[in-house]
Amino acid sequence: MRSTTSEERARLRNLSRDELTAHQLARLRTLVAEVLPHNRFYAEKLAQSPLRLESLAELSQLPYTYKDELVTAPFAGEFAANLTFPLSRYVRYHHTSGTRGRPMPVLDTPEDWQWWIDGWQFVLDVANVTPADRAYLAFSFGPFIGFWSAHDACAARGALVIPGGGTNSLGRLEMIRRSQASVLFCTPSYALRLAEVAAENQIDPADLDVRRIIVAGEPGGSVASVRERIEATWNAKLVDHAGASEIGPWGFGDLEGRGLWINESEFIAEFLSLETGEPAADGELAELILTSLGRLGSPVIRYRTGDVVRPRHHVSGDCQFVHLEGGVLGRTDDMLIVRGVNVFPSSLEQIVRAFPEVVEYRVTVERDGTMDLIVAEVEDRLHDPQRIRRELKLRLGLNVEVRCVPVGTLPRFEGKGKRFVDRRAEPKQATRKEP
Numbered sequence: 001m002r003s004t005t006s007e008e009r010a011r012l013r014n015l016s017r018d019e020l021t022a023h024q025l026a027r028l029r030t031l032v033a034e035v036l037p038h039n040r041f042y043a044e045k046l047a048q049s050p051l052r053l054e055s056l057a058e059l060s061q062l063p064y065t066y067k068d069e070l071v072t073a074p075f076a077g078e079f080a081a082n083l084t085f086p087l088s089r090y091v092r093y094h095h096t097s098g099t100r101g102r103p104m105p106v107l108d109t110p111e112d113w114q115w116w117i118d119g120w121q122f123v124l125d126v127a128n129v130t131p132a133d134r135a136y137l138a139f140s141f142g143p144f145i146g147f148w149s150a151h152d153a154c155a156a157r158g159a160l161v162i163p164g165g166g167t168n169s170l171g172r173l174e175m176i177r178r179s180q181a182s183v184l185f186c187t188p189s190y191a192l193r194l195a196e197v198a199a200e201n202q203i204d205p206a207d208l209d210v211r212r213i214i215v216a217g218e219p220g221g222s223v224a225s226v227r228e229r230i231e232a233t234w235n236a237k238l239v240d241h242a243g244a245s246e247i248g249p250w251g252f253g254d255l256e257g258r259g260l261w262i263n264e265s266e267f268i269a270e271f272l273s274l275e276t277g278e279p280a281a282d283g284e285l286a287e288l289i290l291t292s293l294g295r296l297g298s299p300v301i302r303y304r305t306g307d308v309v310r311p312r313h314h315v316s317g318d319c320q321f322v323h324l325e326g327g328v329l330g331r332t333d334d335m336l337i338v339r340g341v342n343v344f345p346s347s348l349e350q351i352v353r354a355f356p357e358v359v360e361y362r363v364t365v366e367r368d369g370t371m372d373l374i375v376a377e378v379e380d381r382l383h384d385p386q387r388i389r390r391e392l393k394l395r396l397g398l399n400v401e402v403r404c405v406p407v408g409t410l411p412r413f414e415g416k417g418k419r420f421v422d423r424r425a426e427p428k429q430a431t432r433k434e435p
Contacts (some may be wrong), residue, residue, distance in 0.1 A: 013318065082300065115266070123252040130157075138190055181209060222328070271311045283310060288324075306333060345419070357382045388402045
């Protein structure tokens, strides 16, 4: 597979909708023709479906793909069930984070891996990464795919790549200083954690050479209060990115923090209304459905991501891809309905992070009958939970119980933050009556 050039990527970003639809249809036909003869999962799944699609609208006649299917198919074995080729064709092993069930191993061929690298180039274009940059990846380099692909994409671009595994946060800060790293890759949570460790050790992140921070793994990169705090602390511009091990690197943000764009040159996006389950209108809250067009070894067709987004078409600027206002707003299984109000964890984070005195927080949700109850624990240097409670009431229209806890007692995160504790499915403890 030939790597794309910056000129080709710019052309793809500016295709008209008709041109983009024709591009996607041709890629989809190629995918189906090359995958079906060898991919048992999709050969069985699409056996009753039309395989010669005459228009992109006919994609809706194909069944959805669910993550559970990739794990539980009778022939899945050790790996995801959607492998197209014999194992000898694959050279990359990674697995999903396991935040929603057990980790699922996914494999990539050399051609698929090049596709990952090319997808990342859209992100690096936005961040203006050049061969003169030094990219520090504050990441453990375990089996999580995201920053392995970022590592190779930066190397392919000619940047000096500095892996940050095998050390602690203070050690990483020292490596960033010594290497004069100009681009930092991490999760939003870890950008804040590094800044916290820096402050504890009399280091000012703004004095380091980092000028760009590229984040992924959490909604925080498109949450204004989180983004602003990171940028102010590091004196650097932040670029958001979205992807998944089983899907690919599907989204990229911009330097203005306007949300995410779906890379429609490599993915077909569909949107299902959360309210009706039908195709969503422009600007409506929806679940994101993705079809990857270039990953032949581990394809996904009409994959239910579970990500909640608000799609916008025809957004002005130098990119004509569909835009996701606010990025990924949450997960369908994280949505809370409290007194008839829909609330996502990212909405709570936006409000809590707007208080500069709040160091860390955690939100716990429990079920009381048919209603969700929300409790927010905050490490607040002012020890004034009422001002946070009032702002949550004003912005969300909900009464959220806010409790202060000592600074340093809540968990910190290197990877994806786990600040949302969902106890709604747990059996309610019976209250023992006094004799």
